[in-house]
Amino acid sequence: DAGITQSPRHKVTETGTPVTLRCHQTENHRYMYWYRQDPGHGLRLIHYSYGVKDTDKGEVSDGYSVSRSKTEDFLLTLESATSSQTSVYFCAISGNRGGPNTGELFFGEGSRLTVL
Amino acid sequence: DAKTTQPNSMESNEEEPVHLPCNHSTISGTDYIHWYRQLPSQGPEYVIHGLTSNVNNRMASLAIAEDRKSSTLILHRATLRDAAVYYCILRDSGGGATNKLIFGTGTLLAVQP
Numbered sequence: 314d315a316g317i318t319q320s321p322r323h324k325v326t327e328t329g330t331p332v333t334l335r336c337h338q339t340e341n342h343r344y345m346y347w348y349r350q351d352p353g354h355g356l357r358l359i360h361y362s363y364g365v366k367d368t369d370k371g372e373v374s375d376g377y378s379v380s381r382s383k384t385e386d387f388l389l390t391l392e393s394a395t396s397s398q399t400s401v402y403f404c405a406i407s408g409n410r411g412g413p414n415t416g417e418l419f420f421g422e423g424s425r426l427t428v429l
Numbered sequence: 430d431a432k433t434t435q436p437n438s439m440e441s442n443e444e445e446p447v448h449l450p451c452n453h454s455t456i457s458g459t460d461y462i463h464w465y466r467q468l469p470s471q472g473p474e475y476v477i478h479g480l481t482s483n484v485n486n487r488m489a490s491l492a493i494a495e496d497r498k499s500s501t502l503i504l505h506r507a508t509l510r511d512a513a514v515y516y517c518i519l520r521d522s523g524g525g526a527t528n529k530l531i532f533g534t535g536t537l538l539a540v541q542p
Contacts, residue, residue: 355534403472407528408528418473420474422471422472
């Protein structure tokens with residue numbers, strides 16, 4: 314299994330509080346992604362990173378920010394959480410350092426966030 | 430990003446073959462066809478991908494139409510463990526590609542014993 318860990322795995326918070334989810338990889342992959350999954354919507358891309366300090370917006374980036382200060386960590390921050398951000402968040406990684414890039418994504422186990 | 434269309438749900442019997450269709454009529458020449466599946470309470474996992482030719486691996490086969498406007502994921506002998514949501518996704522491999530995948534809602538496969 315690809316070395317991806319998400320933390321925390323479960324979190325309950327209140328509306329208006331800041332929340333940071335962490336994705337940590339041990340694969341030295343170049344690309345990292347944050348998705349959210351909600352019933353009826355499948356997975357939607359929030360933000361992604363194509364290198365240290367290089368990030369871009371996905372489909373549903375409003376209300377979220379990201380940072381990638383080192384290859385192994387990609388942080389997703391909700392500056393002021395709202396109930397609409399209650400969801401399951403998945404981190405994914407892709408790309409092999411120095412090798413062929415098949416484009417295969419490896420996903421973490423997910424972080425379940427509940428905003429009351 | 431080019432879109433894909435899949436049936437919302439399908440049913441199969443255990444140990445029988447399953448053919449999961451996907452339409453992608455607006456596919457471009459640099460788009461790879463990827464399939465992922467998501468088991469209950471887990472993150473998605475890679476199944477297979479291809480560009481023009483049919484592909485086989487230990488999990489499944491991918492049959493790609495000659496005009497590339499449709500493809501079919503084939504599970505040769507479905508097991509109960511294959512019950513999952515299957516996503517067909519197009520990935521742009523052109524210049525500056527970042528491997529980002531845009532998921533649809535997929536096909537929910539139910540496998541009956």
